[in-house]
Amino acid sequence: MTAEPLRIAFLLFPDVTQLDLTGPVQVLSRLGNARLDLVAATLEPVPTDAGFSIVPTATFADVPAADILCVPGGFGTHRAIADDATIDWVARVGADARWVTSVCTGSLVLGAAGLLRGYKAGCHWAQRHMLPLFGAEPVAERVVIDRNRLTGGGVTAGIDFALRLTALIRGEAHARMVQLALEYDPIPPFDAGSPERAGVAVVEAYERRVAQLAPGRDDQLRALAARRGFAG
Structure with a gap:
């Protein structure tokens, strides 16, 4: 039997953690x-946190819907949350997607798009405590x-999540x-x-390393959540 066709859309944004993707x-x-499409605002190469860029295969306008939406994480998630076009696309595609998924801090982007209210969710351990901001x-x-x-x-949990999703879809x-x-x-x-x-x-x-790379990131995320209408 031929497997059902699927369209899979991955969000791509600057400073994404490439292995999340x-x-x-x-x-x-x-x-x-x-x-499978790597979707960004434009088709220009997108820099990752690993020092190399990834070329998108489609723009937001090219992918109005998908069966599977996946949002990776990384230090660029705050910029993604702050960008109206990005969040609008995630919200629009996620509203009708069969599966709404994320890796690492990508769940914060899903949350900012209003897609995790009332849902249990995972996240990178260091930012998991921020999920209640988005319900x-x-x-x-x-x-x-x-x-x-x-x-x-x-990060590496993205492989595990994808195998679990593969089992749900294809057995x-x-x-x-x-x-x-x-x-x-x-x-x-x-x-x-x-x-x-x-260990401690x-x-x-x-x-300490994260505080140097992304100072004040929790406060920044709280401000972004409030800007998007979340009471926290």
Whole structure:
């Protein structure tokens, strides 16, 4: 039986965390019979936080609707939230999408677009506490599924979320085959992938680093939420 056709739209914005994007792109590109677009305001290359740019395949005007909407995260999420055209597109596509999804702090963008009110959601651990600003219930899990909302934790959780979504759409057997094809069999060299296991010293070092890279980001996000009509 031929798989149902799907249109998948990934939001692309400046200073996106590239693995938030490319991890699930790699997995979902193997759904079969799917058209996948990297969508931005223009077709100009978009800089990522890894020091290289990604070329969009479509503009907001080109993609008025999609079966799957996915929003990655990164330090550029605040700029995305501040941009009316970006949030309008996310809100419009997400309103009718079959699946509304995100990776890392991309859930904050979904929230700012009004798509997470009354939903449980995941986020990068360091920004999960900001989800209630947008009426979402934060959940400390790698992948959070609430009805048709699938939200991943930080960065690498995008691969896990995409495999879970693949199983929901094409079945577990297909998802297992994709996982095998990608040889996704992680054995990390350190047990430091969560604040609970990384230890106080590592967490504090991370927080100092973020404070240098994005000073005052919580206050900035609160101001952006208020600007968009969220009481917090």
